Amino acid sequence: MNSNPSKVRETGLILDPKYGPDGLITAVVTDAADGKVLMLAHMNAEALGLTIDTGVAHFWSRSRNRLWKKGETSGHILSVEDIRIDCDQDAIWIIARPAGPACHTGEVSCFYRRVTAAGLERVDD
Amino acid sequence: MNSNPSKVRETGLILDPKYGPDGLITAVVTDAADGKVLMLAHMNAEALGLTIDTGVAHFWSRSRNRLWKKGETSGHILSVEDIRIDCDQDAIWIIARPAGPACHTGEVSCFYRRVTAAGLERVDD
Numbered sequence: 001m002n003s004n005p006s007k008v009r010e011t012g013l014i015l016d017p018k019y020g021p022d023g024l025i026t027a028v029v030t031d032a033a034d035g036k037v038l039m040l041a042h043m044n045a046e047a048l049g050l051t052i053d054t055g056v057a058h059f060w061s062r063s064r065n066r067l068w069k070k071g072e073t074s075g076h077i078l079s080v081e082d083i084r085i086d087c088d089q090d091a092i093w094i095i096a097r098p099a100g101p102a103c104h105t106g107e108v109s110c111f112y113r114r115v116t117a118a119g120l121e122r123v124d125d
Numbered sequence: 126m127n128s129n130p131s132k133v134r135e136t137g138l139i140l141d142p143k144y145g146p147d148g149l150i151t152a153v154v155t156d157a158a159d160g161k162v163l164m165l166a167h168m169n170a171e172a173l174g175l176t177i178d179t180g181v182a183h184f185w186s187r188s189r190n191r192l193w194k195k196g197e198t199s200g201h202i203l204s205v206e207d208i209r210i211d212c213d214q215d216a217i218w219i220i221a222r223p224a225g226p227a228c229h230t231g232e233v234s235c236f237y238r239r240v241t242a243a244g245l246e247r248v249d250d
Contacts, residue, residue, distance in 0.1 A: 035160015111209035
């Protein structure tokens with residue numbers, strides 16, 4: 001039995017998310033179909049709990065300062081296939097099937113621009 | 126020409142990262158081979174610039190409070206294949222070929238545990 005709290009968190013099997021001072025943890029969402037990163041957002045404990053319990057991704061909206069069921073308005077919900085947590089339990093990876101574009105701009109993924117030394121360029125793949 | 130600064134950032138082709146109050150932007154790294162999320166870390170402007178210029182992922186280590194070339198000690202560098210930025214330019218997606226395990230625990234990915242309602246379970250895929 002390892003009693004070092006940091007080691008327990010890093011290698012144990014107890015869910016113990018390390019929320020930031022704002023009570024949030026970063027969550028990255030990828031598309032189960034092709035592995036593309038769709039979006040990055042934040043969860044508080046309630047959002048993570050609802051995501052685990054309902055199988056639909058919930059976040060904390062920092063701009064609106066409230067719980068946010070992704071797709072609550074657009075219908076573009078994220079059906080969760082798998083949830084992972086990283087070594088130090090301060091980041092969540094959601095593998096999901098999106099019901100529509102994940103980005104509020106209408107793009108499939110929020111990451112629709114490539115960074116190059118010369119600036120950004122649109123990516124359509 | 127759209128003169129709304131937020132719109133320009135979201136749809137334009139000028140790199141204008143929205144660093145947090147700590148001068149950092151979140152960066153998620155996926156494996157170019159299979160789309161798996163390998164790790165999540167943070168970059169300051171210097172780390173992002175070096176990543177763009179050298180093709181090797183650099184971050185800002187919050188624990189050591191210094192620039193961090195991933196793999197500088199272990200040799201497990203991340204060779205960058207593509208860099209993306211999200212709509213509001215506050216997150217970076219690095220698509221990379223890892224030279225070895227990305228996680229300091231020796232795991233291929235930091236996200237090696239599944240979150241379930243009953244706790245965590247190890248994932249080997």
